[in-house]
Amino acid sequence: MMKYLPFILKNVFRKKTRSILTISSIILPLILICYLGTFLNLLEQPNAGESRGAYRLVTRHKVGLTNPIPSNYADKVSRLDGVLAVTKFAWFGGIYIDDSARNFFPRISVEPETFLKVFDDASLSKGSVDDWINDPSGCIVGEEIFKKYGWKIGDHIVLKGTIYPVTLQLTIRGVFGVQGGRSDTLFFNRKYLEESLPSFRGKIGTVWTRARDSDAATRLPTQIDELFENSSYPTKTETEKAFQMGFISMLGNVKLLIASMAVIIVSVIVLIASNTIAISARERIREIAVLRTLGFSRLMILSFIVGESLVMSIIGGLLGILVFLMTFKPLKALLAKTPVGGLSFSFTIFPETILLGIIVSTVVGLVSGIFPAIGASRRSIREGLRYIG
Amino acid sequence: MSEIIRMVEIMKKYNTYAEEITVLDSLNLAIKEGEFVALMGPSGSGKTTILNLLAGIDNTTSGSIFVGSDEISAMSDGQLAKWRSQHIGFIFQLYNLIPALTAFENVELPLLLTPLNRSERKEHVGTALDIVGLKDRMSYYPRQLSGGQEQRAGIARAIVTDPTILLADEPTGNLDGKSAEEVLLLLEDLNSIFKKTIVMVTHDPNAASRASRVTHLEKGILKEDMTKEDIIMNKNRVIGN
Numbered sequence: 220m221m222k223y224l225p226f227i228l229k230n231v232f233r234k235k236t237r238s239i240l241t242i243s244s245i246i247l248p249l250i251l252i253c254y255l256g257t258f259l260n261l262l263e264q265p266n267a268g269e270s271r272g273a274y275r276l277v278t279r280h281k282v283g284l285t286n287p288i289p290s291n292y293a294d295k296v297s298r299l300d301g302v303l304a305v306t307k308f309a310w311f312g313g314i315y316i317d318d319s320a321r322n323f324f325p326r327i328s329v330e331p332e333t334f335l336k337v338f339d340d341a342s343l344s345k346g347s348v349d350d351w352i353n354d355p356s357g358c359i360v361g362e363e364i365f366k367k368y369g370w371k372i373g374d375h376i377v378l379k380g381t382i383y384p385v386t387l388q389l390t391i392r393g394v395f396g397v398q399g400g401r402s403d404t405l406f407f408n409r410k411y412l413e414e415s416l417p418s419f420r421g422k423i424g425t426v427w428t429r430a431r432d433s434d435a436a437t438r439l440p441t442q443i444d445e446l447f448e449n450s451s452y453p454t455k456t457e458t459e460k461a462f463q464m465g466f467i468s469m470l471g472n473v474k475l476l477i478a479s480m481a482v483i484i485v486s487v488i489v490l491i492a493s494n495t496i497a498i499s500a501r502e503r504i505r506e507i508a509v510l511r512t513l514g515f516s517r518l519m520i521l522s523f524i525v526g527e528s529l530v531m532s533i534i535g536g537l538l539g540i541l542v543f544l545m546t547f548k549p550l551k552a553l554l555a556k557t558p559v560g561g562l563s564f565s566f567t568i569f570p571e572t573i574l575l576g577i578i579v580s581t582v583v584g585l586v587s588g589i590f591p592a593i594g595a596s597r598r599s600i601r602e603g604l605r606y607i608g
Numbered sequence: 609m610s611e612i613i614r615m616v617e618i619m620k621k622y623n624t625y626a627e628e629i630t631v632l633d634s635l636n637l638a639i640k641e642g643e644f645v646a647l648m649g650p651s652g653s654g655k656t657t658i659l660n661l662l663a664g665i666d667n668t669t670s671g672s673i674f675v676g677s678d679e680i681s682a683m684s685d686g687q688l689a690k691w692r693s694q695h696i697g698f699i700f701q702l703y704n705l706i707p708a709l710t711a712f713e714n715v716e717l718p719l720l721l722t723p724l725n726r727s728e729r730k731e732h733v734g735t736a737l738d739i740v741g742l743k744d745r746m747s748y749y750p751r752q753l754s755g756g757q758e759q760r761a762g763i764a765r766a767i768v769t770d771p772t773i774l775l776a777d778e779p780t781g782n783l784d785g786k787s788a789e790e791v792l793l794l795l796e797d798l799n800s801i802f803k804k805t806i807v808m809v810t811h812d813p814n815a816a817s818r819a820s821r822v823t824h825l826e827k828g829i830l831k832e833d834m835t836k837e838d839i840i841m842n843k844n845r846v847i848g849n
């Protein structure tokens with residue numbers, strides 16, 4: 220079959236502009252397919268053992284993140300087997316400087332004593348944990364925002380409450396960084412809030428649990444939820460990773476959405492490509508009849524046309540994959556700055572994604588080529604030779 | 609010399625939406641090995657149909673066609689394709705070269721169907737182009753060739769596999785006098801020097817005069833002219849309705 224390749228290639232590029240346009244129309248969707256594939260892959264991997272946060276569990280109110288749960292839930296969870304540490308979170312939000320998007324970063328009240336035990340992948344690069352624990356109005360900030368605002372240890376930060384009617388005067392006691400993670404959050408001592416706002420006492424947003432191992436991390440979510448099942452505050456516990464996925468899942472059934480987008484995209488490429496192939500086969504009705512007069516069989520004609528289609532879509536596919544690989548890092552960096560930034564750290568170039576790209580372009584080539592090819596190879600030679608095109 | 613082509617009681621009908629057209633009815637034709645037959649007749653009389661049947665690119669409605677020892681009218685589509693690649697060289701009125709391929713590549717096409725390797729193919733293509741006098745134009749694309757040159761490339765493509773029979777459908781129909789003459793001389797040489805059996809459809813009496821035998825097709829009936837060798841073939845004389 221190799222000796223026919225030059226012939227097939229010549230046919231592919233006989234109308235250069237058209238072929239280039241068709242190939243481009245495959246490149247762009249293929250980049251998209253690769254990204255969608257990456258997301259699907261991410262969603263399909265709920266518990267990749269080594270990935271960050273896999274042993275960390277988040278417990279929240281079953282109904283939703285905005286419903287608080289009792290703070291003593293943390294103590295109850297901490298007594299379960301397989302739990303290494305537990306800490307309490309409550310979202311504060313508020314306004315720093317103004318409420319522009321530029322000045323937005325998460326501000327969360329936590330329990331300093333247990334915080335770093337659960338987030339053992341975070342460490343302080345400046346200041347000290349003790350200073351933070353000993354100062355009820357102390358806070359630690361992520362390296363990213365620390366740099367962005369040009370803060371220094373000891374600087375004061377004023378947060379004007381939005382959910383809570385209170386203005387906080389915080390002092391930076393430490394700067395944290397997370398190995399391979401985002402660090403754009405401000406954590407402050409929840410005692411400060413409890414003291415200035417009695418109604419806040421006894422309520423938390425989420426309980427964060429550090430599980431001992433993957434076994435515990437798998438078992439604990441159900442165990443924890445069973446514990447509170449019949450209380451007035453039932454819970455939902457997930458691994459941190461699944462929790463972050465949950466953020467996107469809030470948009471709806473993301474998997475289905477992504478999969479259907481992929482199917483639509485693939486169908487569109489198939490339509491575009493098969494249209495091109497059909498046009499090019501139609502232009503060559505007489506040529507094909509000539510080839511058959513020379514002794515080329517129907518099957519060979521069919522293979523030539525499918526071959527052309529394959530060559531185009533595979534060239535497009537490979538270029539698409541190449542662009543995907545080239546844009547991956549910058550896009551990952553961009554993603555890290557969004558609310559689902561946590562996701563970006565598990566965002567990698569999966570071999571499955573590349574394979575998906577190759578399979579998709581091959582299938583597109585075969586499917587787009589096969590119908591025009593069958594049509595062209597079925598036509599009678601006599602009709603083909605009489606065809607004035 | 610032995611008969612190389614035998615068409616026996618050929619009936620050919622076309623079904624159109626409205627009606628059934630009988631183009632050939634009980635046609636008989638025998639051609640001897642090494643003959644150069646000119647097939648003349650008015651437009652629409654079925655000349656191309658006869659060539660197509662001989663080339664195995666169209667089917668008879670009834671009747672049998674023998675080429676050598678093969679009954680091609682009994683062959684399957686796939687068998688016919690293989691048979692054509694070995695036994696038939698077809699020359700078209702409109703040359704029908706593949707525009708995307710050079711003269712060399714056009715002539716090489718039929719050889720792709722043979723077991724010949726690259727260098728053997730190159731050699732054969734070289735010889736064929738040499739015979740038609742186009743060796744210096746082998747890297748030209750059809751659009752860069754004159755009509756006469758295109759037709760000669762077409763002839764090179766038809767002879768490159770050394771087929772049993774050459775079929776030419778109005779090979780000079782689109783050419784000026786000089787180019788037509790070159791093509792006719794070439795066909796004469798192929799017949800006299802290379803002993804090719806040739807069946808040529810033509811409107812042009814001058815072209816027909818180069819043949820060793822001329823037959824006229826009229827209303828589905830074949831009429832023999834005087835052949836050069838003055839052979840009268842009784843058994844495939846006029847049979848019609």
Ligand SMILES: Nc1ncnc2c1ncn2[C@@H]1O[C@H](COP(=O)(O)OP(=O)(O)O)[C@@H](O)[C@H]1O
Nearest residue numbers: 622624629631650651652653654655656657658
């Ligand atoms: N596919 C077809 N359907 C109907 N009629 C056809 C078809 N092909 C050829 N014919 C008819 O068959 C007759 C012979 O055609 P053809 O062999 O091409 O004639 P010639 O080559 O002698 O001019 C013509 O009347 C033509 O109209």
Ligand SMILES: [Mg+2]
Nearest residue numbers: 655656657777
């Ligand atoms: Mg004709």
